[in-house]
Amino acid sequence: MEGTGMTELERRANDMRADIVRMIAEAGSGHPGGSLSCADILAALYFGGVLEHDPREPGVGGARPLHPGQGSRGAGALRRARAGGLHPSEELATLRKLGSRLQGHPDSNQVPGVEVSTGSLGQGLSIAAGAAAGLRLDGAPQTVFALLGDGECQEGQVWEAAMFAAHRKLDNLVAIVDRNGLQIDGRTCDVCDPGDLGAKFAAFGWDVDEVDGHDLDALVAVLGAAKAGRDGRPHAVIARTVKGKGVPFMENEAGWHGKAPNAEQAAEALAALEGDAGKESSRG
Template sequence: MTELERRANEMRIDIVRMIAEAGSGHPGGSLSSADILTALYFGGVLKHDPENPQDASRDRFILAKGHAAPALYAVLAQAGYFPREELLSLRKLGSRLQGHPDSNQLPGVEVSTGSLGQGLSIAAGAAAGLVLEGGDQAVFALLGDGECQEGQVWEAAMFAAHRRLDNLVAIVDRNGLQIDGCTADVCDPGDLGAKFAAFGWDVHEVDGHDVSALVRALAEAKADRTGKPHALIAHTVKGKGVSFMENEAGWHGKAPNADQLTCALSELEGAQGKEDVRG
């Protein structure tokens, strides 16, 4: 495993541990997005500083699919925004790690999210604001593919293209599942790449579990300032890394029990090997 792959796998270990400890949460979409967040935060793509989270020159990341908060918490902890031991306080009374991200509680969280469909609008507004201020910072937003059934997503897409927000990158975690089943069965979003392209976006598709390919695609989108917002359709597997969770809609929002946790950790730690990025 490469260093980035090890980080993503370690995030998955943290994700299943914290959700099991909490007794509730959303493992499926958190596990599917671990490689995407690893590429952003540790692949040299996202400009950020855990020592100065409000640095005006930072890039912005917005987790539109806020229920995947465990993945965001795992990457922020690895990056040094808060102690990793705090991950086990997920969803507990008084914890900074709420079930959905709270920007008033936790450094590194740009905006409180959880109401699906709103994240891309917030990201587009942030991107427009940065352009008005004359900044060159990029704004990244991670959406779920089920979330793309929301009409507000496409209002934001229309606005971003109209305003030529080429500092905006939308990443769609295209795992094909949502809480009620397959996205194609619940309300088929169709070819999301073609939809974004029809709205005037620059579109690329990528294997959402190939960290090297993700780093390249994200860096290229960030650097391309030719007048179009960018959409990256990342093809992923819901529950990636835990065999009994993979491609199972039932693991969208369910915590593993003690036996299931032991099985999941056995698989993930086996993939990790003896080396540990925690040092």
């Protein structure tokens, strides 16, 4: 993993969660639940050696960055850009503020490391499939990753893209589903049950893996294998996660899908994350 140990990956994910809490609390609006649930996925991709990607040179390297269907999940790209010196830490406090380049849905024209301005649910996989098809036509070796929410998989456009990708044999495309079981209106099984998403992707002609979305060892292994696989089929990774992961009072609570913590709640959340960081240090 290019010299990055697992304790370092855990620290990266924890730092990302702390950034998410601070940014959304300062902005007074945002989507903490899903951003926290996918932090480990993003850490595995950006810091686990899966994406060889320089935000200064998009498209260069062995894998293209994510095309997130849910634009509020751009924290990983921002974190990657920050690590590369493209975003000073003080800029993160300008999220969603007038004049800032860091808006609620990342602007690819303003934010290094973000290739596509997203936000409308269901479009991310179509964009990623188009990018993968273009790379295939160019004879380029890169793999395209797309991050989807499980509630987002209620959108018909997701399955149009899935059908297209299988038909075109886009084995350079990997879709990751953040399967936390909650969406803005409640449990996905109550709002519009997507059922067995792994079985659905398989029925559309995709290879499928299921993984604990908070097990960084497993994530790096599964995502790396999906990237390396070239069997004529696109690859779906169903990552089982906890909405609001890392902040006890947010975990498995649909109400935190799109609500910012107040100052007291943010302090409580950061204290919990700092406690987790201390536990990681003692283990390391």
